């Protein structure tokens with residue numbers, strides 16, 4: 001029998017698109033530790049989240065046992081405008097690397113927001129609409145999440161206020177313009193429009209902001225206004241649930257080709273794309289069906305998994321959110337201005353943190369110049385200009401493929417190509433002109449962040 005011919009791009013049909021999201025927690029041997037109320041230090045009850053999140057989303061956040069969630073029809077209808085996304089075989093990259101490995105990637109950049117973020121934005125805007133919420137607030141780092149949520153809110157007719165990390169706001173004026181197309185109101189963060197923003201500015205007047213600051217402002221802006229809720233583009237369990245569509249489609253497409261990955265690689269900012277991509281493969285691993293290696297890739301400038309502590313921490317800089325147990329650099333850690341803005345977050349999804357802690361997952365970190373070298377090579381060979389965040393996964397996959405070249409193993413590698421980099425040309429220019437630098441924090445610098453971890457009994461001995 002002749003081997004199956006593998007196409008360059010495989011698109012599932014609309015009918016093959018998954019109709020349910022998969023909740024990875026249902027198959028984890030141990031659950032992530034519960035969110036804590038920072039006032040009482042007790043596990044949070046779901047009702048305590050209702051003033052911040054829409055109720056359906058708060059329930060998804062807290063539910064570790066329901067394995068599959070039906071994707072609402074209205075959400076499926078929007079998904080069909082840009083999904084199923086293609087599974088691509090990187091034939092050219094394989095050839096250029098001279099590797100016997102087979103490299104596949106799932107490309108999520110094929111929508112106006114340019115990334116996977118739309119998968120959760122649509123879901124979150126839908127549940128807000130269903131609850132009669134008229135305004136949402138959020139933060140955005142690189143701008144992809146803000147753009148995605150702007151699109152989703154515009155579709156469902158919801159007002160949106162986006163707090164955008166100041167350095168990205170200044171570096172990427174066109175991101176703001178795209179959000180404007182979808183009627184979002186964009187404010188650089190930290191801003192004088194919130195109490196927490198004024199406090200951060202007073203303490204640190206020259207700050208260029210961080211995701212942690214912008215989250216604090218967006219939460220305050222939601223809970224102090226009428227009929228508003230806050231939504232977050234990563235980290236949360238509910239976001240990983242929505243992003244499971246990436247992994248479910250990848251698995252279905254690979255099955256169609258008679259393939260299964262030996263290694264799954266993804267970049268990790270707050271963990272949403274990686275959590276979504278690995279979901280069904282991790283399910284196989286946890287249930288003993290297969291044993292793929294799972295590799296998270298993060299920037300050396302913001303190394304939450306590889307150098308962080310597994311501790312309870314605030315999800316934001318202003319310490320207004322509940323506390324989550326996760327790998328963290330401390331909510332007071334302000335990362336250097338790494339160009340992959342979406343990976344500049346001090347913490348990591350509690351689900352991924354737990355899986356990493358329990359050794360179901362590995363993590364590596366790279367300096368940004370080596371990441372951009374991989375990005376440029378990939379762009380030339382595969383005709384997609386990757387987002388700097390996504391380029392971390394490319395670099396991770398290339399390194400795995402090079403190991404195969406040395407060992408002669410014909411492994412199957414799957415990685416997540418989360419988005420495109422057309423708004424990141426300042427970063428590409430810096431790389432090409434040789435002015436890009438690599439900042440790897442010293443142990444002393446990291447200690448300053450760890451010193452901001454909450455001094456609570458749960459963190460004793462970490």
Ligand SMILES: Cc1ncc(COP(=O)(O)O)c(C=O)c1O
Pocket residue numbers: 114115116141142143144145233234235267268269270271272273274341342343387389390418419420
């Ligand atoms: C293109 C892209 N990839 C990856 C990420 C990282 O986020 P997450 O870890 O939640 O997938 C971001 C975040 O902004 C992004 O914009």
